[in-house]
Amino acid sequence: MESADLITKAENTWCPGCGNFGIEHTLKDVVAGLIAGGTPAERIVLVTGIGCHGKMADYLGVNSFYAIHGRTLPVATGIKIANPELTVLVCAGDGDCYGEGLEHLLFAAKRNVDLTLIVHDNRVYGLTTGQYTPTSPLGFPGRSTPLGTPEYPLNPLELMIAAGATWVGRGYSRRLPQLHELIAAGIRHRGFSFLDVFQICATFYNQSKFYDEHVYDLEAGKFPTADLDAALHAAREFDYSRESRIPLGIFYETTFPTYGERLAGERAKETDPVGVMQRMIAERT
Numbered sequence: 001m002e003s004a005d006l007i008t009k010a011e012n013t014w015c016p017g018c019g020n021f022g023i024e025h026t027l028k029d030v031v032a033g034l035i036a037g038g039t040p041a042e043r044i045v046l047v048t049g050i051g052c053h054g055k056m057a058d059y060l061g062v063n064s065f066y067a068i069h070g071r072t073l074p075v076a077t078g079i080k081i082a083n084p085e086l087t088v089l090v091c092a093g094d095g096d097c098y099g100e101g102l103e104h105l106l107f108a109a110k111r112n113v114d115l116t117l118i119v120h121d122n123r124v125y126g127l128t129t130g131q132y133t134p135t136s137p138l139g140f141p142g143r144s145t146p147l148g149t150p151e152y153p154l155n156p157l158e159l160m161i162a163a164g165a166t167w168v169g170r171g172y173s174r175r176l177p178q179l180h181e182l183i184a185a186g187i188r189h190r191g192f193s194f195l196d197v198f199q200i201c202a203t204f205y206n207q208s209k210f211y212d213e214h215v216y217d218l219e220a221g222k223f224p225t226a227d228l229d230a231a232l233h234a235a236r237e238f239d240y241s242r243e244s245r246i247p248l249g250i251f252y253e254t255t256f257p258t259y260g261e262r263l264a265g266e267r268a269k270e271t272d273p274v275g276v277m278q279r280m281i282a283e284r285t
């Protein structure tokens with residue numbers, strides 16, 4: 001299996017210079033590597049949100065599911081719980097995941113669902129032509145805020161570490177070898193892997209020069225860490241508005257039972273063959 005075998009016939013409609021090309025290319029390589037390593041292609045599932053990033057489902061030749069806007073994670077959680085043998089990958093947008101789908105994001109982290117989430121964080125609503133999202137900087141002059149957004153952005157890494165994600169990383173769509181390592185490591189991790197990727201939106205928020213000048217790699221040996229304070233401290237270095245250095249890499253990694261494992265444990269304790277979930281449904285009706 002070569003990554004070229006995963007290219008579909010769908011016409012590509014991303015803008016020239018879009019960072020999604022790099023993410024797509026990299027994810028293809030990682031998936032091809034998984035298949036070459038023995039994971040059957042039919043056991044890999046990609047769930048996407050709605051937006052420019054969502055077209056990954058059209059362009060990557062694996063089983064995929066277009067969720068509705070903001071709802072990638074409940075769909076992906078259901079897929080993983082129904083068939084724990086599947087490798088579940090999620091590509092979501094920053095608007096999709098930090099705006100419409102924020103509550104689902106918090107619960108997927110809290111539950112430690114065993115899946116890999118890649119957020120195409122272009123820090124703008126791309127497909128709807130340039131409104132501000134939760135990660136746009138203070139003062140961002142988007143289509144819906146021509147005078148500049150009066151809101152401070154949220155810091156998704158800090159949020160995910162606090163919410164219980166067991167693997168938290170950040171990549172950049174112009175640092176592809178590192179992105180490859182990050183996606184592969186996220187998939188290897190057992191539990192909720194959260195990877196925010198600074199994805200260049202060439203049309204509505206082109207930050208290539210700023211990122212190129214400010215990104216650096218977290219110090220090997222110190223990171224990834226299971227020390228919450230150290231991980232939070234590193235995650236706070238860049239606050240999405242200030243012009244500071246921006247660390248890339250794996251911030252936080254720890255082991256913890258997954259949602260599926262806990263659910264299986266509960267089911268095993270049940271003497272009633274109907275099982276916990278069905279009994280709970282029956283109790284409510």
Ligand SMILES: Cc1ncc(C[n+]2csc(CCOP(=O)(O)OP(=O)(O)O)c2C)c(N)n1
Binds near residue numbers: 051069
């Ligand atoms: C429930 C709902 N609200 C709004 C929309 C309109 N909509 C479609 S794509 C999109 C923006 C997506 O932005 P983001 O998630 O950041 O993805 P990007 O296009 O930047 O990759 C919006 C608001 C929708 N399809 N469904």
Ligand SMILES: [Mg+2]
Binds near residue numbers: 123126
């Ligand atoms: Mg976006």
